Structures are given as structure tokens and as C-alpha cells.
Amino acid sequence: MSQAAHNPALLVLEDGRAFAGTSYGATGETFGEAVFTTGMTGYQETLTDPSYHRQIVTQTAPHIGNTGVNDEDDESSRIWVAGYVVRDPARVSSNWRAKRSLDEQLKAQGVVGISGIDTRALTRHLRERGAMRAGISTEILDPAALLAKVLEQPQMAGADLAAEVTAAEAYVVPAEGSKKFTVVALDLGIKTMTPKRMAERGIEVHVLPATASLEEVLAVKPDGIFMSNGPGDPETTEHPTTLLKALLEREIPYFGICFGNQVFGRALGLGTFKLKYGHRGINQPVLDRATGKVEITAQNHGFAVDAPLNEGVETPYGVAEVSHVSLNDNVVEGLKLTGRDGKPLAFSVQYHPEAAAGPHDSAYLFDRFVSLMEGRS
Numbered sequence: 133m134s135q136a137a138h139n140p141a142l143l144v145l146e147d148g149r150a151f152a153g154t155s156y157g158a159t160g161e162t163f164g165e166a167v168f169t170t171g172m173t174g175y176q177e178t179l180t181d182p183s184y185h186r187q188i189v190t191q192t193a194p195h196i197g198n199t200g201v202n203d204e205d206d207e208s209s210r211i212w213v214a215g216y217v218v219r220d221p222a223r224v225s226s227n228w229r230a231k232r233s234l235d236e237q238l239k240a241q242g243v244v245g246i247s248g249i250d251t252r253a254l255t256r257h258l259r260e261r262g263a264m265r266a267g268i269s270t271e272i273l274d275p276a277a278l279l280a281k282v283l284e285q286p287q288m289a290g291a292d293l294a295a296e297v298t299a300a301e302a303y304v305v306p307a308e309g310s311k312k313f314t315v316v317a318l319d320l321g322i323k324t325m326t327p328k329r330m331a332e333r334g335i336e337v338h339v340l341p342a343t344a345s346l347e348e349v350l351a352v353k354p355d356g357i358f359m360s361n362g363p364g365d366p367e368t369t370e371h372p373t374t375l376l377k378a379l380l381e382r383e384i385p386y387f388g389i390c391f392g393n394q395v396f397g398r399a400l401g402l403g404t405f406k407l408k409y410g411h412r413g414i415n416q417p418v419l420d421r422a423t424g425k426v427e428i429t430a431q432n433h434g435f436a437v438d439a440p441l442n443e444g445v446e447t448p449y450g451v452a453e454v455s456h457v458s459l460n461d462n463v464v465e466g467l468k469l470t471g472r473d474g475k476p477l478a479f480s481v482q483y484h485p486e487a488a489a490g491p492h493d494s495a496y497l498f499d500r501f502v503s504l505m506e507g508r509s
């Protein structure tokens with residue numbers, strides 16, 4: 133190991149729990165909400181998921197970095213996690229696509245991390261006490277001093293972050309093969325794989341910044357509307373929620389993923405709330421209540437929609453129902469709306485059917501979006 137790998141680092145949680153470890157990635161200090169993800173693979177996709185903006189992510193899998201970092205698997209243009217916590221980083225990257233080590237990539241992008249700590253104890257702590265603010269430092273190694281800085285940081289509840297991750301300019305992802313439909317995708321922190329999964333099905337995707345107006349959306353003459361995943365508290369999504377209400381009023385088919393599920397819930401008049409420690413990983417079981425099928429899903433959410441599980445909700449746009457639930461804790465994992473004409477109008481899921489790095493059980497939802505638009509064209 134290099135000399136730098138032996139530099140000390142400190143992780144402190146806002147309730148005072150501290151973990152002394154070794155510097156990993158960039159040196160310096162960083163702050164965010166401490167959360168854990170249970171994915172055994174896909175660390176490159178995790179790191180570049182904009183929904184992790186302002187979060188310090190710990191991997192429950194102990195050995196991370198084995199396959200290095202390649203030029204193909206990024207889910208956006210940069211690493212978004214605020215900090216990274218790994219038990220036992222790989223000393224050697226081994227994969228035919230690897231261009232550099234994970235440690236090098238973290239350093240190149242200035243991402244401060246810590247390794248060599250008991251990530252199982254950290255995960256158990258977050259599971260018992262809930263996700264909470266944290267800091268990692270290679271400079272302040274006194275827990276009380278770092279804790280004082282952690283306590284100055286903003287909470288995730290109430291955080292309005294979409295503007296910090298959205299595209300500055302609109303762009304188009306062309307349909308692969310012959311074009312069947314045009315969709316506007318509102319970018320609240322969209323991942324690369326999402327427009328791609330639509331393009332593969334003949335959809336031309338117009339990705340618009342989170343601030344796009346109703347006029348800008350309608351100017352595209354979309355057959356359908358999509359709203360993406362994204363960081364922050366769904367209670368702050370006033371503009372996307374107002375926009376979606378206007379689009380549902382016009383009976384334009386809608387599909388939402390993750391943040392897009394929460395925006396949909398709010399547009400339907402439902403509330404959202406913060407989960408104790410959230411769902412993050414690529415091994416989360418979900419029940420599709422219409423078919424009785426269980427999907428193993430990719431997830432990354434700390435908030436959820438509050439909806440009655442066993443009765444429909446009357447809304448100005450039709451009747452809404454809970455379509456999917458988590459088999460771990462019954463949290464709402466999907467919503468569907470039947471329009472005033474009795475036909476399906478909109479649906480959304482709290483998890484990630486685009487699922488890079490898998491699993492692909494939920495890819496059928498993109499086909500369902502195509503069918504939804506066919507049913508209304």
C-alpha cells in the first residue's frame with residue numbers, strides 16, 4: 133500500500149458516534165447525510181447517481197473497488213456522493229474495462245472518503261438511530277471538534293437540491309430505430325440509463341431542466357411526460373408538482389421514477405415523509421399488487437409517499453391507487469392513476485427500473501409506458 137493510504141481519517145455522526153479509520157480518496161473534509169447501501173456490485177453507478185448528492189454513502193459490502201473504474205458505467209458526468217465509506221478497499225483493480233482505480237477516481241474528483249472502519253457497526257447504528265448528518269475529515273481528528281462542524285450542517289429534511297444537479301440546457305436523446313413517441317423528461321437528477329431505456333423502445337426523449345415551464349414542455353408536443361429521480365426532500369418540489377398537475381389536467385400520459393413517484397404523489401394530493409433510514413441497494417423486494425409478482429429492485433430513497441394501501445384515492449384527475457409495495461416494510465413503492473375516462477393515465481415507481489447495475493426484473497415498466505402512450509394516441 134502507498135504511504136498515503138495510511139493517513140488517518142475520522143468519521144463523526146451527529147449523535148457523537150465516531151469511527152477512526154484511514155484516508156481513502158481525496159484528503160480534506162466533507163459533510164452530508166450518512167446513509168448505507170446494500171448493493172454488492174455497482175459502486176461506480178452508485179457514486180455517479182445524482183440522487184446521492186449531499187450524502188455520505190457507506191457500502192455494506194466490505195470489499196469495494198475490485199473492478200476499478202471504467203469509461204462506460206457512469207450514471208452522470210461526475211461523482212455526486214459527498215463522502216464515501218468503505219471497509220476494505222481493493223488494492224488491485226481487475227477488469228478488462230478498468231481505466232483507473234477507484235481510489236484514483238475519488239482523488240481526481242476531490243471526493244473525501246474513509247476506509248478501514250467497522251462498516252457493519254456503522255450500518256447497525258444508522259439502522260437503529262436513523263440516517264443522520266455526518267462528517268469525514270483527514271484534518272480534524274478530534275471527534276468533539278469535528279462534531280461541532282457536523283452540527284452546523286443543514287438537514288436532509290427540507291433540502292431543495294434539484295437545481296444543483298439538473299442539466300443547464302435541454303438536450304435530446306434520439307430514438308433507437310424508428311421513432312414511435314416523443315417524451316419530455318424533466319431532469320430532477322436524471323441518470324444516463326433512463327433516457328436510454330426509453331430510446332431503446334423507440335422513444336425520442338427531450339430532457340428538460342427542472343425549471344422548464346408548462347409552455348416549454350407543451351412546445352415539444354409530447355406524447356408522454358417523465359419525471360426522474362433526484363436528491364433532496366420531495367416537499368420542496370413545488371414547481372414540478374404544479375407542472376405535473378397541469379399536464380395531468382391535459383390527460384398527457386405520465387411515468388415517474390423515484391423522485392418522480394414522490395412528485396406524482398404530491399400532485400395527487402398525497403403527502404410525503406422521511407423514512408428512518410431509507411432503502412438503498414440493488415436487492416430490494418417489491419410486490420406488484422396487480423400481478424402478485426415479486427421483483428428484486430434497485431432502490432435509493434430516503435423519503436416515501438404516504439398513501440392508503442387498500443383503498444383508491446379520488447383526485448381531480450381520476451382515481452389513484454398504490455400499485456407496488458416494499459416487502460421489507462410495506463412502504464409505497466408505486467402508484468397508478470386511472471383517468472376520468474376509465475383508462476390508465478399515469479403511473480410511477482419509487483424504485484429504479486433502469487437499474488444500472490441491475491437487476492432487470494422491472495424493465496417491463498418502460499414497456500408499460502409505451503403501452504400507456506399507445507392507449508392514448
Ligand SMILES: NC(=O)CC[C@H](N)C(=O)O
Binds near residue numbers: 363
Ligand atoms: N433516488 C431518488 O429519486 C430519491 C428521491 C428522494 N431524494 C429520496 O431520497 O427519497
